[in-house]
Amino acid sequence: MAKATARHILVASEDKCNELKAAIEAGADFAQVAKDNSSCPSSRDGGNLGSFGPGQMVKEFDSVVFSAPVNVVQGPVKTQFGYHLLEVTSRQD
Numbered sequence: 369m370a371k372a373t374a375r376h377i378l379v380a381s382e383d384k385c386n387e388l389k390a391a392i393e394a395g396a397d398f399a400q401v402a403k404d405n406s407s408c409p410s411s412r413d414g415g416n417l418g419s420f421g422p423g424q425m426v427k428e429f430d431s432v433v434f435s436a437p438v439n440v441v442q443g444p445v446k447t448q449f450g451y452h453l454l455e456v457t458s459r460q461d
Contacts, residue, residue: 442454
């Protein structure tokens with residue numbers, strides 16, 4: 369069974385998501401950006417979502433987490449919760 373660990377940042381707008389992605393790509397620390405900006409409770413832990421398998425997260429999340437390269441920030445990814453930046457930190461297929 370596939371498993372992944374990932375972290376994310378959840379914000380209300382695509383513009384804000386793109387702004388934060390640019391900051392991270394310019395060298396800002398993902399965990400600190402999550403703590404300062406994410407509306408998800410995981411922000412307290414730098415956006416860390418822990419380990420999970422396929423089907424445990426919303427479909428849009430799953431499709432990115434189980435296909436994207438590891439340690440590369442992906443997004444914006446739109447879900448019913450808002451806009452996410454996702455970073456897969458490890459994956460076992």
